[in-house]
Amino acid sequence: MVDSFYWITLDLIIWGITGLYFQQLTADSKQIIFMIISGVILWNITYRAQSDISLGLIEELWNWNLINLFVSPLTFIEWVIALVALGAVKSVMSFLFGALVAFILYKVGIFFLSIHLLFFMILLLMTGWWLGFTVSAIVLRYGTRVQTLAWTLVWLISPLSAIYYPLSILPVWVQKIAMFVPTSYVFEEGRNLLYNGIVDYNKLLISFGLNGLYLVLSIIFLRNSFDSVLKKGLVKVF
Numbered sequence: 001m002v003d004s005f006y007w008i009t010l011d012l013i014i015w016g017i018t019g020l021y022f023q024q025l026t027a028d029s030k031q032i033i034f035m036i037i038s039g040v041i042l043w044n045i046t047y048r049a050q051s052d053i054s055l056g057l058i059e060e061l062w063n064w065n066l067i068n069l070f071v072s073p074l075t076f077i078e079w080v081i082a083l084v085a086l087g088a089v090k091s092v093m094s095f096l097f098g099a100l101v102a103f104i105l106y107k108v109g110i111f112f113l114s115i116h117l118l119f120f121m122i123l124l125l126m127t128g129w130w131l132g133f134t135v136s137a138i139v140l141r142y143g144t145r146v147q148t149l150a151w152t153l154v155w156l157i158s159p160l161s162a163i164y165y166p167l168s169i170l171p172v173w174v175q176k177i178a179m180f181v182p183t184s185y186v187f188e189e190g191r192n193l194l195y196n197g198i199v200d201y202n203k204l205l206i207s208f209g210l211n212g213l214y215l216v217l218s219i220i221f222l223r224n225s226f227d228s229v230l231k232k233g234l235v236k237v238f
Contacts, residue, residue, distance in 0.1 A: 033108065034108055035190075038190065038194075039187065041099060042095075042163075043161070045094075045095055045121055046125070046131070048091040049088065049090075049125050049131075050153070051150060052091070053083045053128070053129065053132025053135075053136060054132050054150035057083075058147050061139070061144050087125070087129060088125055091128065092121075113190070116190075120189075123208060126211035127183050128154070129215060130211065130214040130215040131157075133218035133219055134153070134222075135149045135150050135153055136222055136225075137218065137222040137224070140226060157181050159174075160181040160184060161184050161186075162187045181210075182210040185207035
């Protein structure tokens with residue numbers, strides 16, 4: 001639980017100081033520092049949702065508790081719901097704590113995004129869920145030798161998510177790939193709201209559609225991995 005607050009605080013300190021430096025270099029300082037701080041806080045939602053789901057499984061493997069878990073009356077659906085609930089609760093707690101730290105240190109109020117903030121959070125949570133399920137499915141298939149994915153997979157899509165910069169500065173071929181990354185639409189529309197005061201809801205619907213597709217595929221992948229493990233024997237996962 002401590003890591004839910006530690007990393008967001010450390011990120012806010014590092015990126016906040018960076019934002020303050022930029023503030024001295026440009027007249028458009030308030031928007032820049034808000035963009036950086038809000039990017040840190042919002043990206044943490046996806047990171048926490050993904051890592052808490054993935055690490056929940058990995059910790060069971062470390063403790064040799066997976067066998068006990070699945071010989072209980074627990075069903076696959078109940079397990080998935082529990083993973084989603086855990087990831088959501090810890091992500092929201094970390095978000096609220098990060099928002100408080102940002103306001104205390106930098107007087108940045110992320111709730112300025114109003115109702116759009118809720119839409120952004122839901123989309124970012126969904127991304128974290130399908131990433132978490134994907135990692136969990138891979139770990140179930142290949143064991144703890146691929147457990148580093150729990151810390152690295154989410155960061156592979158971060159350059160394509162345009163957290164701190166517009167997609168337009170990326171090479172054209174990278175922009176085309178980013179069109180298939182749901183989080184890119186969230187951060188692009190966050191900047192659109194900040195600089196222009198409007199949001200293109202069609203872009204958010206695209207993000208929702210992509211997230212929904214990836215979420216269904218990841219659950220199917222997880223289910224297949226789960227069934228495969230049951231056939232081979234849970235001991236082979238370790």
